[in-house]
Each structure stands twice: as structure tokens, then as C-alpha cells.
Amino acid sequence: MPRLTAEVSSVGEAGPDAVAPHILIVGGGGTGGALAHDLALRGLRVTLVERGEVTSGTTGRHHGLLHSGARYATTDRAAAIECIAENKILRRICPGSFEENDGLFAAITDEDVEFGNQFLESCWQCAVPTRRIDREQALRMEPGLNPNLRFAIQVPDATMDAMRVPLRFFATARRNGADIRPFTEVVAVTMAGRTVTGVKVDDHAAGRDYEIGADIVVNAAGPWAGKVAALAGVSVPVVPSPGVLVALRGRYCNMVLNRLHPPGDGDLILPQRGGTVLGTSSWVVDDPDDLTTPTEHVEAIMREGAAMVPAIARAQIRATWAAARPLVGEAGTAAGASAGRGLAREFRCFDHAMDAAPTEGFVTIAGGKATTLRAMAEAAADVVCAKLGRVRPCRTAEVVLLPHTAWYSA
Amino acid sequence: MNPRLVRGKPSAESARVSATARIPPVEPDQSAAHTKPVKPVDQSESAPPDESVASAAPIVQAGPATEATLLEPPAVHFRVSRFKKGDRKGHFDDFNLTVEPATTVLDALLQIRRRHDPSLVFRHSCMHASCGTCGVRVNGREVLGCDTKIANLPVEKPIKVEPLANQRPVADLATDMVDFYARFDAVGMPLTRAAEVGDDSAPPESIKMFECFENCIECGLCLSACPIARMNRSYIGPAALAAAARVVEEPRGRELGPVLALAAEPNSVWGCHDALECTSVCPSAVDPAMAILGMRRHIAVDRVKRLFGADPSSVRR
Numbered sequence: 001m002p003r004l005t006a007e008v009s010s011v012g013e014a015g016p017d018a019v020a021p022h023i024l025i026v027g028g029g030g031t032g033g034a035l036a037h038d039l040a041l042r043g044l045r046v047t048l049v050e051r052g053e054v055t056s057g058t059t060g061r062h063h064g065l066l067h068s069g070a071r072y073a074t075t076d077r078a079a080a081i082e083c084i085a086e087n088k089i090l091r092r093i094c095p096g097s098f099e100e101n102d103g104l105f106a107a108i109t110d111e112d113v114e115f116g117n118q119f120l121e122s123c124w125q126c127a128v129p130t131r132r133i134d135r136e137q138a139l140r141m142e143p144g145l146n147p148n149l150r151f152a153i154q155v156p157d158a159t160m161d162a163m164r165v166p167l168r169f170f171a172t173a174r175r176n177g178a179d180i181r182p183f184t185e186v187v188a189v190t191m192a193g194r195t196v197t198g199v200k201v202d203d204h205a206a207g208r209d210y211e212i213g214a215d216i217v218v219n220a221a222g223p224w225a226g227k228v229a230a231l232a233g234v235s236v237p238v239v240p241s242p243g244v245l246v247a248l249r250g251r252y253c254n255m256v257l258n259r260l261h262p263p264g265d266g267d268l269i270l271p272q273r274g275g276t277v278l279g280t281s282s283w284v285v286d287d288p289d290d291l292t293t294p295t296e297h298v299e300a301i302m303r304e305g306a307a308m309v310p311a312i313a314r315a316q317i318r319a320t321w322a323a324a325r326p327l328v329g330e331a332g333t334a335a336g337a338s339a340g341r342g343l344a345r346e347f348r349c350f351d352h353a354m355d356a357a358p359t360e361g362f363v364t365i366a367g368g369k370a371t372t373l374r375a376m377a378e379a380a381a382d383v384v385c386a387k388l389g390r391v392r393p394c395r396t397a398e399v400v401l402l403p404h405t406a407w408y409s410a
Numbered sequence: 411m412n413p414r415l416v417r418g419k420p421s422a423e424s425a426r427v428s429a430t431a432r433i434p435p436v437e438p439d440q441s442a443a444h445t446k447p448v449k450p451v452d453q454s455e456s457a458p459p460d461e462s463v464a465s466a467a468p469i470v471q472a473g474p475a476t477e478a479t480l481l482e483p484p485a486v487h488f489r490v491s492r493f494k495k496g497d498r499k500g501h502f503d504d505f506n507l508t509v510e511p512a513t514t515v516l517d518a519l520l521q522i523r524r525r526h527d528p529s530l531v532f533r534h535s536c537m538h539a540s541c542g543t544c545g546v547r548v549n550g551r552e553v554l555g556c557d558t559k560i561a562n563l564p565v566e567k568p569i570k571v572e573p574l575a576n577q578r579p580v581a582d583l584a585t586d587m588v589d590f591y592a593r594f595d596a597v598g599m600p601l602t603r604a605a606e607v608g609d610d611s612a613p614p615e616s617i618k619m620f621e622c623f624e625n626c627i628e629c630g631l632c633l634s635a636c637p638i639a640r641m642n643r644s645y646i647g648p649a650a651l652a653a654a655a656r657v658v659e660e661p662r663g664r665e666l667g668p669v670l671a672l673a674a675e676p677n678s679v680w681g682c683h684d685a686l687e688c689t690s691v692c693p694s695a696v697d698p699a700m701a702i703l704g705m706r707r708h709i710a711v712d713r714v715k716r717l718f719g720a721d722p723s724s725v726r727r
Contacts, residue, residue: 052523053533053543053584060535060543163541183531183581204529205581207494247538272540274625274694289524293512319556320512321537408591 020045021388024199024214026186026228027221028052029059030166030370034377034396035220036173036180041399042381042392046178047212049201051185054170055163057288058222059370061323063245063279064272065256066090066098066158067371070105070130071263073122074115079346079369080126086372087156089397090165093374096403097165101271103157103256104133104142106308107150112260119260120153130155142253144309157256159272162370164404169373171406172399189217189232189362196232196361216384219364223288223324234352234359237329238366240288242322243280244297246305248315252276257308265297266304275318278305288324328367347372349379351387363387484508486560488518489568490530494581503527504568509560515571516544516555519583531582539693542629546583547572552631552691574634576643590630593650596672625694626652632688632698644677648688648698651679655701658708670712679705 023039025032028050036048050056069083091098107113123130131154138152139145145152174180181203188200190211198213221228223240251271259267270277281297298320306313328348347368352359365380378394385392485506493500505522513521516534523530534544537556544555549563549570563569577585632648639645654669673679682702689699 052531053535055535055541056533056543060541061537064540161541163535163543183584185528202529204531205495205584207496207529207581245538247540273627275538275540277538289520319514319538321556323537405591405594408587409595410588410592 021215021390022047022213023384024049024212024217026199026217026219027057027224028054028170028180028182029057029220029222030055030169030373031059031222031365031368031376031380032220033166033169033173033180034373035218035365035380036178037169037176037401038374038377038381038394038396039384040173040176040178041395042385042390044384044388044390046173047214048173048178048180049184049186049199049212050180050182051204053182054180055166057224058323058326059166060163061245061321062162062370063268063270063277064160064162065103065268065270065371066160067369068103068155068157069126069128070103070119070123070153070155070157071258073126073128074118075263076346077122077126079372080122080128082346082375083369083371084126084128084156086375087158089374090160090371091158093397093400094160094165094168095400097161097168099159099271101157101159101255103155103258104138104145104152105155105258105260106138106145106152107260108146108148108307113150115261116151116153123153123155128155142255142257142309144252144311145257146308146310153260154255157258159256159270160370161404165370166373167404167407168401169377171402171404171409175402175406186228186231189228191232194357194359196359214361216361216363216387218380218384219362219366220380222366223326225326225364225366227288229352229362229364232352232359232362234355234362234364236350236364236366238364239284239327239329240286240324241282241284241327242288242291242324243282244293244301244320244322245280246278246298246301246317247272247319247321248276248278248312249318250274250276250315252309252312252315259304259308266301269305269308269312276312276315278302278312282325285324291322291324293320293322326366326368347376347379349376349383351383353387484565486518486565487568488522489570490519490522490583491570491572492530492582493573493579502570511559511561513560514556515546515548515553515558515560515569518560519555519571531580531584533584540627542627542693545574545629545631545634547574547634552635554629554631554693557693574630576633576636576639576647577630585630587628587630590628590633590647590649593633593646594653596646596650626696627694629693631691631693632696635687635691637685637687638681638683642677642681645681646672646678648682648702649696651682651705652696652698652701655705655708658705666712670709673705674709674713679709 020043022045025035025048028048032048036046039046066087067083068087069080072079072083107116120130133152133154135149135151138149170180183205185202185204186199187202189196190198190200196217198211199217200209200211202209219225219228223238225236225238229236251274253269253271257269265281268279278301281301302312348366350364352362363380363383365376368376374396378396381394486509488505488507489502490505491500492503505526507518507521509518519532535541539554539557545552546555548558552574571583573579573583574585577589580586626649633639636648639647654673657664657669658666679702686699689697
């Protein structure tokens with residue numbers, strides 16, 4: 001049973017003690033918000049700065065799939081296990097922020113059918129619950145599915161609100177004393193020798209600049225992490241990898257629909273309120289602000305979508321956009337700098353004091369997915385606390401978050 | 411009905427979970443926010459920029475030179491409202507941008523921030539009319555920036571982009587949504603509820619509003635467009651009244667007396683003059699105007715019930 005939200009506020013009333021170390025987080029996406037929440041619960045003083053509005057980078061542009069892990073079960077077991085664990089935790093700590101609609105993996109071709117056994121086996125190994133649904137029943141559940149459907153596999157995917165789930169972390173963090181500053185862009189990292197001492201920011205809302213001192217600066221800038229690290233003369237192996245998404249007018253399904261084949265382009269159909277989101281494609285850029293929506297990607301996504309739900313061929317497109325994933329490159333310049341306990345492959349936390357050319361007071365949390373935001377924050381907060389020599393257990397898996405509306409309360 | 415692999419806890423317990431979601435812990439400052447009247451917008455702070463003093467800022471030439479436009483898409487002239495904290499008065503800055511057929515107003519603002527002025531402040535998140543954060547006024551009309559293609563706007567005159575009205579300004583095109591959400595608190599409408607699709611009980615067939623209000627993306631366009639809200643800062647406004655109507659249509663065990671009493675106050679449904687601007691700017695087809703009309707009927711029915719102790723439809727002439 002989740003603990004009552006009221007318990008959060010008891011921490012807030014006490015607040016961090018005035019002499020607690022001060023952590024500055026760069027980046028107001030889901031990871032930064034969850035990290036601010038985690039560190040505030042552990043009694044640290046927290047300031048978070050974000051260039052634009054919170055969640056305006058990659059986080060808000062996310063398609064809104066709460067992963068069950070099934071999508072990764074065959075290719076990335078660690079990611080799949082992390083997803084199903086976080087899936088359960090997020091439903092508990094963010095009640096009301098999900099459409100608990102489950103997902104179907106649809107087998108349409110012989111290749112899909114063949115892939116099915118491997119898929120079920122992999123899901124079982126990763127403890128991702130599955131249920132095989134025969135053709136007739138699947139078509140009753142989702143009448144819009146391609147009638148050539150062979151069978152489907154039901155998994156605990158869900159639709160999440162890509163902005164409002166992270167807002168609940170921000171709202172709760174702020175209630176517990178974290179200082180969240182949107183429209184505040186880091187333009188320099190201040191240093192004493194090879195030790196990071198804080199940041200210099202442009203406050204775009206007030207049209208002025210100033211410095212913020214910090215005991216540790218955490219770079220949670222997602223696909224911008226490389227740019228932020230460069231300000232401290234540090235290199236992190238983050239590769240911005242955009243993907244195109246398409247929003248349709250009208251709801252073409254009620255469950256999350258995936259194609260039962262290895263992860264690929266255009267294999268996701270996600271109902272979202274009165275609309276439908278299709279995703280996605282993948283390429284690599286140098287600058288995460290350099291986002292285009294190539295027509296051929298949109299066409300391919302529509303084609304793949306229509307292969308699963310034929311009516312999509314006649315759907316009206318409401319919006320097309322791109323979001324930059326923060327992929328962590330394996331062959332790293334910061335080789336051997338991985339830190340933290342039990343970090344899975346898809347996200348990594350770098351304590352740059354352990355780099356070949358060490359930089360003290362600077363940590364980067366990079367990679368990951370929306371579904372794993374809380375786990376990323378936990379990993380980064382563990383590293384921060386270890387650096388400070390403060391052993392405080394993580395409580396974010398139990399504390400129920402304030403509703404997103406609390407973010408907008410005075 | 412669909413079998414659910416992972417489902418909300420069965421009824422009694424899920425009601426408890428949702429209760430924790432609906433009712434944030436009431437601390438002194440927050441309970442004050444609940445009860446105090448919606449604070450009027452400081453008129454002096456939100457003074458709209460005077461266009462006659464515009465163009466002090468140089469036009470940024472971003473597009474290609476005009477003679478080279480044969481194969482290039484044409485440059486479009488944007489006039490963007492600017493205002494920083496502490497400024498006595500706002501002004502407009504002009505930008506020329508090259509746009510493509512699919513370019514939206516939000517794309518254009520991102521392009522301005524990336525290429526010309528990193529200090530431009532505006533709100534955005536999802537890029538597809540789902541989050542409701544990128545509301546602005548374009549040529550005087552409330553729109554979501556992500557949902558408005560430049561190709562559909564007249565280009566003879568500069569495209570004027572301003573912040574939403576009837577809300578406190580933050581800077582440039584960003585406004586503070588605190589007053590907007592305070593109005594929801596005033597009607598007791600929780601925007602966060604336990605998952606709507608979580609158990610096997612379908613909503614009653616008769617409830618049209620079920621489909622409607624759940625589509626509200628909390629963008630505030632309706633409040634900005636509402637002529638009553640412009641004249642009367644205490645008016646509760648379309649979105650919150652639509653939310654109240656939603657509660658009345660499907661109470662889920664809620665006591666309706668306080669909601670109806672609040673709706674019957676002068677700054678509530680009777681303040682509406684049926685301008686229907688809210689419904690016409692709503693990007694999600696929530697239809698607040700119809701919700702307000704529906705609430706009036708509920709109030710009337712409630713009053714007759716209390717006077718005669720019966721439903722009016724059963725009262726004999």
C-alpha cells in the first residue's frame with residue numbers, strides 16, 4: 001500500500017538543514033525533476049536550472065508509453081527488467097497519471113509469428129507478464145487491428161502523460177524545499193583548478209546573469225549533456241539521436257499497439273486522450289536543437305502504422321515532431337568512469353572525479369528512458385551521496401507524489 | 411471487457427489511492443490558495459506592448475536575400491511581444507524567418523531562440539497539442555503554437571505573437587498558470603483522478619460530458635479569450651466551470667451542494683454572456699460554453715427542488 005502523500009509534506013516542513021550540502025542540477029527534464037525530488041527527500045539543498053520551461057526538451061516530446069519492458073526483452077534484458085520494475089513503481093507513486101490500458105504486440109506476418117516464441121521466452125525470463133490472445137479475442141479487444149492478424153500478446157504497457165508525470169516530481173521536490181528555476185540557462189561552469197564550484201547562468205525571464213555556487217553539480221541535460229559537460233572541459237559519450245513522432249486526430253485504438261517483431265521504425269501506436277501517437281524513427285545529430293521531421297520518416301511511420309491498423313491510412317495528421325534521445329555511446333571517452341551500484345546498460349552515471357583526467361564536484365547522469373526516470377535519479381543520487389559521505393536511503397519508490405496541479409500552486 | 415494484466419486495485423482500495431491523488435496535503439499556504447479569491451491580474455504589469463513604439467529593435471534578417479528566393483521558401487515576418495521581469499513596459503521585436511509548409515508557430519519560436527535570440531522566453535513541451543503549455547495569441551487569436559501552421563496564416567502583414575491575456579506575465583510569451591489552476595481549486599475539480607480506464611465499468615451512456623471534459627488539456631486559451639474574464643478578474647472562467655459541470659454530470663459520490671452553490675454565485679455561470687469565445691478557441695473540443703449553459707439548468711433544477719421538494723419535471727402545473 002502506498003504511503004500517504006501527506007508524508008511528503010512532513011519532510012517539506014522540516015526542509016533540508018541550512019548546512020546541508022548544496023547540489024545544483026542542470027536540466028529540467030524528467031531525470032532532473034526526479035533527481036531533485038530524490039535529493040530533497042535525502043535532506044540535501046537542491047537548486048535545478050533549466051534553459052526553457054521544465055519538460056521542454058526531450059521529456060515532454062516523449063510518445064507517452066509507460067514501457068512494460070516487453071519491447072526490450074529480446075534485445076536488452078537489463079533494460080526490460082528495469083522497465084517492468086519501474087512500471088510498477090510509477091503506477092504506485094503517480095496514481096491517476098496513467099491510462100491503465102495495457103498493450104498488445106500484434107503478429108501479422110509469418111516472421112512476426114516466428115518471432116513470437118522468442119519474444120514470449122524473453123519476456124518470461126525478464127519477468128514481464130504476458131498473455132497470448134488469439135485472433136478473434138484480439139480483434140474483439142481492438143476491432144481496428146489488421147484483420148490478417150494471427151495472434152497478439154498482451155503486456156502491461158500503459159499510456160502516461162509525458163509532461164504531467166514529471167511535473168509531479170517537480171511539484172513534490174519544490175514542496176520539499178528544492179528550488180526549481182525554469183528559463184535559466186547555464187552559460188558557464190565555474191571552477192577552482194579541476195574542481196567544479198558552481199555555474200553561471202543567464203536568467204532569461206529577468207534578463208540578467210548571475211552565479212550559483214554548489215558542492216556538486218549534476219549534469220542531467222539529456223541529449224544536451226555533452227554540451228554542458230564541455231563547459232567544464234569534460235567529455236561524456238552522449239549521442240543525441242532524434243526520432244520522429246506523428247500525432248493523429250482521433251483515437252484509433254484503446255490499448256498500446258506494438259508490432260510483434262524486433263524493435264524497429266514505426267512499430268508503436270499509442271492512444272493518448274482523444275488522439276493517437278505513432279512512433280518512431282532514429283538517426284544521429286551533433287546538435288540536439290537541430291531537429292527536423294523528414295517527410296520520408298513521417299510517410300514510413302504512417303505506412304507501418306497502417307499495417308497494424310488499416311484505418312490509419314486515411315487518418316488526419318495533427319502534428320509531426322522530433323525528439324532527441326540521449327543515447328550513451330559504448331566506446332566512451334570516459335572509459336572506466338561508470339559509477340554507481342547496479343547501473344543498467346541503458347543509462348549511466350559518471351563521477352568525473354574518476355575520469356582519466358579527474359574533475360571533482362561534477363557528475364553526469366545520461367541515457368535512459370522516460371519509464372526509468374526515477375531509477376536514473378536514484379542511481380545519480382546514490383553517487384552524489386557517496387561522494388558526500390552521507391548514507392541516506394532512497395525513498396522515491398515509496399513516496400506518493402503530489403498531483404501535477406501542485407506545480408501550479410502559488 | 412478487456413482483461414487487465416496490471417490493473418488498478420479493486421474498487422475500495424483504488425478509491426483510497428485516488429483520494430490521496432485528489433487531495434493534496436493541506437498546508438497553511440495551500441489552504442490559503444484554496445479559499446482566497448482569484449487574485450486579479452496586475453494590469454500595469456501586463457500592460458500590452460505599445461505597437462507604436464515597436465520596431466525599435468532591428469529587423470533580424472534571417473531568411474535568404476529577396477532576390478535569391480526563387481527556389482527558397484519565402485521569408486515570413488514575425489512580430490514578437492517582449493517583456494522582462496522588472497520592465498516598465500513591453501515592446502515588440504521583429505524577426506524574418508524562412509519557413510516550410512509544415513512549420514508551426516512553435517517551430518518558428520524555437521528557430522528564433524536557436525538562431526537569433528536565446529533569451530526569448532516561451533512555454534512548450536509536447537509539440538502535439540496534448541500538454542497545453544504553448545498557448546499564445548497569434549494575430550490576436552488564442553492558439554496552441556504547436557497546432558498552428560504558418561502556411562495557414564495571412565502573410566501580407568507581420569505575424570504578431572503575444573502572450574495569453576487574463577493571466578499574469580512571466581516574461582516575453584510565457585504566462586503564469588497559477589491563477590488558472592486556482593480557479594479549478596475553487597470549484598473543487600481535481601484534474602488528477604485515478605485512471606479513467608482501469609476497471610470494467612463503462613461510464614453511463616447518457617453522459618456526453620464524459621468524453622468532453624476529460625479532453626481538457628489545461629491550456630488556458632479559453633480564459634484568455636473570454637471577454638468576461640477580461641472585464642471581471644474574479645470571474646471563475648470557462649475551463650473551471652466546464653470542470654464543475656463535469657463533476658455535476660457524473661458526481662462519483664461527491665456532494666454536489668457546494669459545487670452548485672459556487673456555480674450559482676454572480677462570478678460564476680450567470681456571469682457568462684454567451685460570447686462562446688471559449689468554445690471557439692478550445693483546441694480539444696471541450697465546449698465550455700455548452701457546459702456553462704448546462705450548469706444553469708442544473709442550478710435551476712436544484713433551486714426548484716429545494717423550493718418544492720420535488721423534481722420540476724414531476725411538478726404539476
